[in-house]
Amino acid sequence: MKLTLRVWRQRGPEDKGAMVEYKLDDVSPDASFLEMLDVLNEKLIAADEEPVAFDHDCREGICGMCSLVINGTPHGPERATTTCQLHMRKFRDGEVIDIEPWRARAFPVVKDLVVDRSAFDRMIQAGGYITAPTGTAPEAHSTPVPKPDADQAFEAAECIGCGACVAACPNGSAALFLGAKVTHLGLMPQGQPERWDRVVSMLDTHDEEGFGGCTNTGECTVACPKGISLDVIGRLNRDYLKASAGGKKR
Numbered sequence: 001m002k003l004t005l006r007v008w009r010q011r012g013p014e015d016k017g018a019m020v021e022y023k024l025d026d027v028s029p030d031a032s033f034l035e036m037l038d039v040l041n042e043k044l045i046a047a048d049e050e051p052v053a054f055d056h057d058c059r060e061g062i063c064g065m066c067s068l069v070i071n072g073t074p075h076g077p078e079r080a081t082t083t084c085q086l087h088m089r090k091f092r093d094g095e096v097i098d099i100e101p102w103r104a105r106a107f108p109v110v111k112d113l114v115v116d117r118s119a120f121d122r123m124i125q126a127g128g129y130i131t132a133p134t135g136t137a138p139e140a141h142s143t144p145v146p147k148p149d150a151d152q153a154f155e156a157a158e159c160i161g162c163g164a165c166v167a168a169c170p171n172g173s174a175a176l177f178l179g180a181k182v183t184h185l186g187l188m189p190q191g192q193p194e195r196w197d198r199v200v201s202m203l204d205t206h207d208e209e210g211f212g213g214c215t216n217t218g219e220c221t222v223a224c225p226k227g228i229s230l231d232v233i234g235r236l237n238r239d240y241l242k243a244s245a246g247g248k249k250r
Contacts, residue, residue, distance in 0.1 A: 001026070001027040001028070001029055001088060001091070001093045001094075002023070002024070002025050002026075002027070002093060002094055003023075003024045003027055003036075003088075003091070003094070003095060003096075003097060003098060004021060004022070004023055004024075004094075004095070004096040004097070004098050005021070005022045005024060005096075005135075006019045006020070006021050006022075006096065006097070006099065007019065007021075007022060007040075007052055007099045007111060007112070007113070008015065008022055008097045008099065008100045008101055008112060009052070009112055010109050010111060011111065013108055013109060013110060013111075018111065019098070019122060022038070022040055022043075022044075024039065024040060024043070025100075027088055028088065029087070029088050029089035030087060030088070030089065031087065031088050032052065032059070032084055032085065032086065032087055032088075033066075033068070033070070033076065033083050033084070033086040033087070033088065034054070034059060034066060034077065034083060034084050035144065036057050036147050037052060037054055037090055037099075042053060044112055047075070049063075050115065051219055052112050053110075053111040053112040053113060053114050053177065054066075054068065054112065054113040054114060055067055055113070055114050056084060056248075057147045058084070059082060059083040059084040060084070060085075061081070061082040061225065062160060063160065064082070064160035064161050064162030064163070065162070065223075066082050066084040066162075066217075067083070067101065067102050067113075067115060067117070067162055067164070068083045068099055068100070068101070068113055069098075069099070069100040069101065069103065069247055070083065070086070070097060070098070070165055071097060071098050071225065072098065073089035073101070073168075074102070074164035074168050074223040075162075075164055075223065075225055076090070079222075080224075080225055080226070081225055082160075082162065082225045085205040090189055097155060100113070101111065101113045101114065101115045102115045102117075102163055102164075102166065102167040102209075103167055103172075104163075104166045104167060104169075104172040105172055105210045105211075105212075106119045106121070106166065106172060106174070106209045106210040106211045107163060107167070108168065111194055117161075117163050118160050119174075119209040119210070119211070120163065120174070120177065121207060122205055123174070123177075123178060123181075123202050123205045123206055123209065124181065124202075125183075125206035126201040126202050126204070127181065127185070127194075127198045127202045128194055128197070128198060128201065129138065129194075130190045130191055130193070130194060131135060131190075131193040131194065132190065133236055136244055141237075143189045145188065145189065149187045149188075150187075152183065152187055152231075153183065153184050153188050153203055154185040155228070155229070156179075156181075156183040156184040156187075156228065157180075158179040158180075158226040158227075158228065159177060159180035159181065159182045159184075159224075159226060159228050160225070160226060161174075161177060162225065163177070164220075164223040164224055164225060165177055165220035165221070165223060165224055165228075166211065166220075167222055168219040168222065168223035169212065169214075169217065169219055169220050170217060171212030171213055171214065171215060171217075171232075172210075172211055172212040173211055173212045173215075173220070174209075174211040175206075175213075175214035175220070175233045175236065176220040176221060176224060176228055176232065176233060177228070177238060178202055178203065179228075179232030179233040179234075179235060179236035180228050180232050181202070182198065182199050182202065182232070182235065182236050182239060183231075183232040183235045183236070185198065186198075186199070186235065187237055195239065195243075196239070196243035197244065199233055199236065199239045199240050199243050200243050200244070201238065203236075203240055216230070216233070218230060
């Protein structure tokens with residue numbers, strides 16, 4: 001495959017960035033998108049040019065590090081797929097591909113395609129810890145968990161914190177990410193003691209970090225590589241309202 005890549009290049013947070021065009025020949029259709037970027041960087045290094053900085057780690061669709069906006073879509077054209085699991089056969093020979101970083105006020109660009117997503121970490125920290133009694137481990141079935149609650153909690157726990165929801169949202173909201181974390185713990189017995197304080201603290205931090213408000217456009221769940229449902233935002237809102245009213249049993 002022959003490709004024309006238009007890549008966002010930015011030397012640092014305070015520098016002005018721009019799209020720079022590169023040509024690649026003989027790209028394997030079986031290569032992943034990140035492997036294709038590796039080929040580009042090898043070509044740039046051989047020409048004594050600065051390689052493109054981009055985030056990656058597991059390359060197995062688990063860690064959420066591969067944060068790229070490809071042709072205007074977070075993680076690219078394939079639904080429920082991270083960038084590292086996207087293969088070049090999804091593109092046409094001779095295609096022009098635009099590659100940009102996440103675009104959100106709360107995710108400032110560090111360099112090229114790398115953004116600072118530590119705002120997510122601070123929201124998680126604001127949620128605090130769960131209360132866990134010490135001593136002998138309880139019997140496995142001593143605290144029954146309803147099957148629907150367990151299923152919803154596991155589905156919410158699939159969130160890998162990549163930030164695609166924020167990049168896709170026209171308001172730059174992290175409501176889907178936050179809803180997934182609140183739902184995951186809010187449905188489990190271990191998360192009950194801090195449930196109401198947690199949702200208030202995390203939402204306050206969300207706003208302080210500069211994320212926008214949710215207006216239910218639904219772009220977040222479409223871009224989410226794990227298909228997290230909008231239902232978690234509904235639970236987030238309900239828990240926040242209950243917490244604001246003093247906290248109630250669900």
